[in-house]
Amino acid sequence: ALSEARSVLLPGATLGVMGGGQLGRMFVHAAQSLGYFTAVLDADPVSPAGLVAQYHVQTGYQDEQGLAQLMQRCQAITTEFENVPAGALRTLGAQRPVAPSGDAVAVCQDRALEKAHFVRCGVPCAPHALIEDEAGLAAIDAAALLPGILKTARLGYDGKGQVRVRSADELAAAWRDLGGVACVLERMLPLALELSVVVARNAHGEVVTLPVQQNLHRDGILAVTQVPAPDATPAQSAQAVACAARIAAELGYVGVLCVEFFVLADGTLVANEMAPRPHNSGHWSIDGADISQFELQVRTLTGLPLIAPRQHSPSVMLNLLGDLWFDAAGQLREPDWAGVLALPGVHLHLYGKTDARVGRKMGHLTVTAATAEQAREVALQVCARLG
Ligand code: ADP
Numbered sequence: 001a002l003s004e005a006r007s008v009l010l011p012g013a014t015l016g017v018m019g020g021g022q023l024g025r026m027f028v029h030a031a032q033s034l035g036y037f038t039a040v041l042d043a044d045p046v047s048p049a050g051l052v053a054q055y056h057v058q059t060g061y062q063d064e065q066g067l068a069q070l071m072q073r074c075q076a077i078t079t080e081f082e083n084v085p086a087g088a089l090r091t092l093g094a095q096r097p098v099a100p101s102g103d104a105v106a107v108c109q110d111r112a113l114e115k116a117h118f119v120r121c122g123v124p125c126a127p128h129a130l131i132e133d134e135a136g137l138a139a140i141d142a143a144a145l146l147p148g149i150l151k152t153a154r155l156g157y158d159g160k161g162q163v164r165v166r167s168a169d170e171l172a173a174a175w176r177d178l179g180g181v182a183c184v185l186e187r188m189l190p191l192a193l194e195l196s197v198v199v200a201r202n203a204h205g206e207v208v209t210l211p212v213q214q215n216l217h218r219d220g221i222l223a224v225t226q227v228p229a230p231d232a233t234p235a236q237s238a239q240a241v242a243c244a245a246r247i248a249a250e251l252g253y254v255g256v257l258c259v260e261f262f263v264l265a266d267g268t269l270v271a272n273e274m275a276p277r278p279h280n281s282g283h284w285s286i287d288g289a290d291i292s293q294f295e296l297q298v299r300t301l302t303g304l305p306l307i308a309p310r311q312h313s314p315s316v317m318l319n320l321l322g323d324l325w326f327d328a329a330g331q332l333r334e335p336d337w338a339g340v341l342a343l344p345g346v347h348l349h350l351y352g353k354t355d356a357r358v359g360r361k362m363g364h365l366t367v368t369a370a371t372a373e374q375a376r377e378v379a380l381q382v383c384a385r386l387g
């Protein structure tokens with residue numbers, strides 16, 4: 001017990017994060033609220049997290065001096081971006097506690113490894129095949145996998161690096177359009193709904209989860225998350241939570257992980273992908289639960305007690321994309337924040353990004369209310385006021 005007590009990093013320590021995006025910013029907020037100092041490594045001088053952390057190391061992820069500076073400042077390091085090179089995390093991990101580990105992140109960075117991990121865990125996923133070269137392309141079982149979605153094995157996000165294909169000809173053209181890089185072809189599944197589960201696991205193997213989230217995507221980007229999930233059955237929710245916990249445990253994962261699921265038209269649950277970090281669909285937990293996904297990240301990184309979060313309010317989260325900053329004529333405008341904040345239970349989170357672009361995640365807001373019905377009503381009023 002003594003050695004366990006000694007391994008806890010108490011408030012006052014400095015925590016580092018690789019990546020300066022909005023997820024890093026909200027991690028920094030949670031860490032600071034608990035009394036930690038923070039350092040962010042990101043090359044962008046005005047990154048959302050770099051703007052709010054005590055220290056900002058302005059280098060690329062593989063810059064040796066930058067990594068050395070981060071290690072010098074920090075007692076433990078996490079990541080907010082899944083495409084931080086796993087090698088950089090391994091370098092840091094040789095000298096500091098790093099959670100999640102470079103090895104765990106490497107699995108999540110590669111759709112083929114990710115799917116192999118789901119299969120190893122006995123978690124169902126879409127029928128799929130890896131295409132690495134012309135021979136792989138020629139060997140595709142069209143009857144089993146088409147119509148399908150071709151996804152680059154690495155570096156895809158928000159629907160980027162994906163093409164829907166109906167025939168072998170379309171598949172060949174799409175693979176070449178994607179640059180002939182390693183891809184996974186998945187069968188197109190009939191989706192009834194999309195769910196996700198945020199799971200946190202610490203170095204002792206203790207696991208907690210947030211309640212199951214129901215997600216609506218527009219143009220491949222998350223638009224709305226509702227918690228509780230209005231359309232998931234209790235059995236589907238229980239299965240999603242159990243699968244997410246198994247996926248984390250089998251990876252020996254330490255940190256926060258999010259697993260995305262599909263519920264198919266026949267009610268079956270299928271794992272889609274996972275992210276080795278807090279997730280856009282878990283943002284509601286800042287306002288709707290007593291422990292947020294970002295506090296879970298702090299707790300798992302530092303070894304502070306990991307206890308189950310309790311949702312205290314039904315929540316609806318709306319993503320705020322750069323599109324809202326443009327009127328019908330394409331002119332820049334400022335959304336009506338005063339009008340939105342006049343509504344009850346609205347929690348606005350803007351990420352400090354200065355230039356709005358279509359499709360760019362500028363912020364989110366969560367509506368909390370006494371009932372899910374009320375939260376949905378206010379969310380509709382928000383949409384009306386944001387135009
Ligand atoms: P990203 O990394 O961009 O989030 P995903 O693999 O999660 O990529 O795909 C984005 C969205 O595309 C999913 O949320 C889902 O709506 C749709 N999608 C992905 N794969 C399939 C599939 N096999 N069948 C049907 N829809 C899919």
Ligand code: MG
Nearest residue numbers: 158260272273
């Ligand atoms: Mg996804």
